[in-house]
Every structure is written in structure tokens, then in C-alpha cells.
Amino acid sequence: MPAGTIVAEDLTKVYRTVVRKPGAAGALKTLIRPEHATKTAVGGVSLRVESGELLALLGPNGAGKSTTIKMLCGILTPTSGTVEVNGIVPHRDRIANARRIGVVFGQRTQLWRDLPARTSLEVLRDIYGLSDADFQARIAEFNRILELEEFWETRARQLSLGQRVRCDLAAALLHDPPVVFLDEPTIGMDVVVKEQVREFLRDQVHRRGRTVLLTTHDMTEVAKLAERVALIDHGRLVYDGKTAGLHDLAGVTWQVHVTVDGAAQAADVPGMRMTRSEGDRLTFVPDQSVDLSPRDAVRRLIEHLPVTDIRVEEPDLEDVVRAAFGAGR
Known part of the structure; x- marks a missing residue:
């Protein structure tokens, strides 16, 4: 050895x-x-x-x-x-x-x-x-x-x-x-x-x-x-x-926070699923139907929505570990 x-x-x-x-x-x-x-x-x-x-x-x-x-x-x-x-x-x-x-x-x-x-x-x-x-x-x-x-x-x-x-x-x-x-x-x-x-x-x-x-x-x-x-x-x-x-392992993924022009309704975005809507602020995650990178997601969201601001949020490693071990650990 x-x-x-x-x-x-x-x-x-x-x-x-x-x-x-x-x-x-x-x-x-x-x-x-x-x-x-x-x-x-x-x-x-x-x-x-x-x-x-x-x-x-x-x-x-x-x-x-x-x-x-x-x-x-x-x-x-x-x-x-x-x-x-x-x-x-x-x-x-x-x-x-x-x-x-x-x-x-x-x-x-x-x-x-x-x-x-x-x-x-x-x-x-x-x-x-x-x-x-x-x-x-x-x-x-x-x-x-x-x-x-x-x-x-x-x-x-x-x-x-x-x-x-x-x-x-x-x-x-x-x-x-x-x-x-x-x-x-x-x-x-x-x-x-x-x-x-x-x-x-x-x-x-x-x-x-x-x-x-x-x-x-x-x-x-x-x-x-x-x-x-x-x-x-x-x-x-x-x-x-x-x-x-x-x-x-934890099932935790990145998400995209989008601000749109006015209170626009979210259109269907291929490969993305909306998880939150608060006025003009929307949050999307990949829906796992296709292998989508954060860069691809940003491009698709801009193509389908009147985006004025966009931000990709990667999960913190501590959140990932907490999810892996279960809530409340």
C-alpha cells in the first residue's frame, strides 16, 4: 500500500x-x-x-x-x-x-x-x-x-x-x-x-x-x-x-428568481416549473423532464417572459446536508 x-x-x-x-x-x-x-x-x-x-x-x-x-x-x-x-x-x-x-x-x-x-x-x-x-x-x-x-x-x-x-x-x-x-x-x-x-x-x-x-x-x-x-x-x-x-442525494436543486414587467402571468416554460408567485416576482425550478443547466434555464425564461431582473440561486451545502439527513436533525 x-x-x-x-x-x-x-x-x-x-x-x-x-x-x-x-x-x-x-x-x-x-x-x-x-x-x-x-x-x-x-x-x-x-x-x-x-x-x-x-x-x-x-x-x-x-x-x-x-x-x-x-x-x-x-x-x-x-x-x-x-x-x-x-x-x-x-x-x-x-x-x-x-x-x-x-x-x-x-x-x-x-x-x-x-x-x-x-x-x-x-x-x-x-x-x-x-x-x-x-x-x-x-x-x-x-x-x-x-x-x-x-x-x-x-x-x-x-x-x-x-x-x-x-x-x-x-x-x-x-x-x-x-x-x-x-x-x-x-x-x-x-x-x-x-x-x-x-x-x-x-x-x-x-x-x-x-x-x-x-x-x-x-x-x-x-x-x-x-x-x-x-x-x-x-x-x-x-x-x-x-x-x-x-x-x-438530497433532492435539492438550483432555482431561478425572476422579476417580470408588471404582474405578468407566467407562461409555460419548457423544462421549468414555477414554485412561487408574488406579484411581479416569480421563482422557477427545473421540472426534471429534460437535462437543463442554469444557463439554459435563464435563456428559456428570457424567451418566454418579459424579464426585468433574473438571478440563479444555487443551494447552500448546509441546506443540502440538512435535506440529506432529513428535517429537524
């Missing part, structure tokens, strides 16, 4: 817990004769991520994204199924696996809270056995986009969230791993720092050929970074394919 490849086959994680009964009698019964319940956090997930690819792993809270990441990292042992990362079974050889992957969990840090950011990375340099020349070269590379020198001497506990995550990204990639796992890395960040992190990830994937598996709730992040997404719901993989293909 080439470096940078992630392969999971029928990956499953089942938790077995004790059912606790209420009251003193229930507590005693639980102690003497405990009853157990099982919960499937991840059930039969199969994924393959090629070297140099960025895959976004999406799903609602509790869907199994973080559990999947932890099995791929070797933190958790699967109940069943197989997994290999860089040709290594993560939970069987955790030390070898740790040397070949980088990990960033948005809610946790690799930095020592009372040490300056620089010192934390120097400690990691020594742990990984990097030469000073390699260390300086990689810090210079990371600094080009992440601007680490702005807070290089600041203690970790005094860093802002955006500064800390930028340092954590540098720490995760310091030993030059082929594979990087990012679990909600930009949660809570401001827009400017998020874009800085996205630029850094694009650079690492396209220029350095790193493999990145990213979990996030930020749909803008997905749209800007990932050409491929995988959706998990209730621990099961429900979609794995191009980001654009989510629209077909």
Missing part, C-alpha cells in the same frame, strides 16, 4: 454499557446482577482515501465521525472490520502509526500550556528526532502562511483560539507525516483565521501531496476545500462521492 493511503473495510465499533436502574434497590441490583446494553457507534463503514486527496467526513452530531477518526488514528480498537493507514494497522502498532500521521482535534492541543509556542515545538522536534536544519526549514514553510512568528514567544495558555490551532497544525505536520486527520480544527474561529487555515491545507494537499481527512460542520470549508465528501448518519455511510453529487 502506498504511503498516504487510508483503507477501511466494514469498520465497526460497538460499545457495551451497564444499564443503571433507579433507586437504591435498582443500584444494588445493578451491582449484584448487572444488565448490559450495546450501542453501535459506527456500523460497517468502508472508505478508501488515496495519497494526496482531501476527504471531508460529514454528518450530524453523534453520527460517528469522531469515532471513525479515532479508529483510523489507532486511539480506538475496532470491534470488527479492518483498517490500514500507510500500510499500518493503527491499533496494532500505535507507535509506528503515530510517526506516520498528524492529528488535530479542535477541542484539544498538543502544546504545553505554560511553555512558549516555540518551546513546545522544539520539544516535539526532539521527540521526533528531527535535525535542527529540518526543524528550521519546516517552521519557515509553515510560517509563510500561518504567520507563527507573531506569537512565537507567547505561552500556550495565553494564545487565542486561532493562534493555538495554527500552532497545533504546525505541531501535527512537524515530522512530515503523509496522512493528517483533522477533527473540527476550525471550530469557533473567526473568518479571517479560518481562511488562513484553509489556504494552508490547500497548500499542503496540492503542493506537498499530503492526504487529509477532515471532519467539520463548516459547509463553507467543505465547499472551498473538498472535491469529495463522505456522509455518515447513525454510524453508517450514506454517501461517498463528489461534493456536487450531494445535490442529487
